[in-house]
Amino acid sequence: DAGVIQSPRHEVTEMGQEVTLRCKPISGHDYLFWYRQTMMRGLELLIYFNNNVPIDDSGMPEDRFSAKMPNASFSTLKIQPSEPRDSAVYFCASKTGGLLTDTQYFGPGTRLTVL
Amino acid sequence: AQKITQTQPGMFVQEKEAVTLDCTYDTSDQSYGLFWYKQPSSGEMIFLIYQGSYDEQNATEGRYSLNFQKARKSANLVISASQLGDSAMYFCAMREGRRNTGKLIFGQGTTLQVKP
Numbered sequence: 001d002a003g004v005i006q007s008p009r010h011e012v013t014e015m016g017q018e019v020t021l022r023c024k025p026i027s028g029h030d031y032l033f034w035y036r037q038t039m040m041r042g043l044e045l046l047i048y049f050n051n052n053v054p055i056d057d058s059g060m061p062e063d064r065f066s067a068k069m070p071n072a073s074f075s076t077l078k079i080q081p082s083e084p085r086d087s088a089v090y091f092c093a094s095k096t097g098g099l100l101t102d103t104q105y106f107g108p109g110t111r112l113t114v115l
Numbered sequence: 116a117q118k119i120t121q122t123q124p125g126m127f128v129q130e131k132e133a134v135t136l137d138c139t140y141d142t143s144d145q146s147y148g149l150f151w152y153k154q155p156s157s158g159e160m161i162f163l164i165y166q167g168s169y170d171e172q173n174a175t176e177g178r179y180s181l182n183f184q185k186a187r188k189s190a191n192l193v194i195s196a197s198q199l200g201d202s203a204m205y206f207c208a209m210r211e212g213r214r215n216t217g218k219l220i221f222g223q224g225t226t227l228q229v230k231p
Contacts, residue, residue: 043206043208056218091160095217104217106159106160109158
């Protein structure tokens with residue numbers, strides 16, 4: 001079975017540009033999570049969805065960040081305008097809501113560099 | 116307040132020996148879950164093992180076991196018979212609340228290096 005798919009794997013952009021990160025969760029999973037990993041702050045949750053509805057976006061750093069999940073198989077995280085401090089690895093993860101399992105499975109991540 | 120504490124920034128272990136990676140947590144919830152993930156140098160996050168707060172037995176997955184001491188609020192990862200491929204960063208994480216909530220809180224990680 002395919003795992004969580006993220007694209008692009010690497011993104012280099014210039015300050016002020018719009019960046020869109022994409023995620024396809026594991027089929028059948030109804031929770032989707034966006035995390036950011038930096039040296040300074042470690043791994044932190046940005047936002048998560050359940051059945052395509054945003055549940056908790058308290059980790060979204062500011063209005064420049066937005067996330068959508070138009071359907072069960074696709075989500076985007078957009079940064080507009082991007083800044084050098086947004087440079088990080090962005091992970092998408094998914095899990096099923098069943099009571100017998102609690103594990104989040106991570107995608108390979110997108111390494112974002114903002115110059 | 117820090118919810119997940121990993122006090123060992125880096126550790127070394129000899130190949131074929133066992134190693135314990137420490138993790139303590141803080142929560143007032145009765146229901147929670149504890150996880151360990153491995154992050155090799157390639158960057159992906161690999162799920163290793165899970166322990167629910169109501170599970171009476173320590174979780175085991177192959178060479179990985181989780182030493183769960185609820186009263187001490189610790190969830191240490193034990194890797195038996197270390198292999199060179201175990202060299203990686205290891206993260207302890209906690210999910211607070213019921214299973215159908217989602218948020219994971221991660222510790223700062225422990226870098227493990229396995230010596231041949």
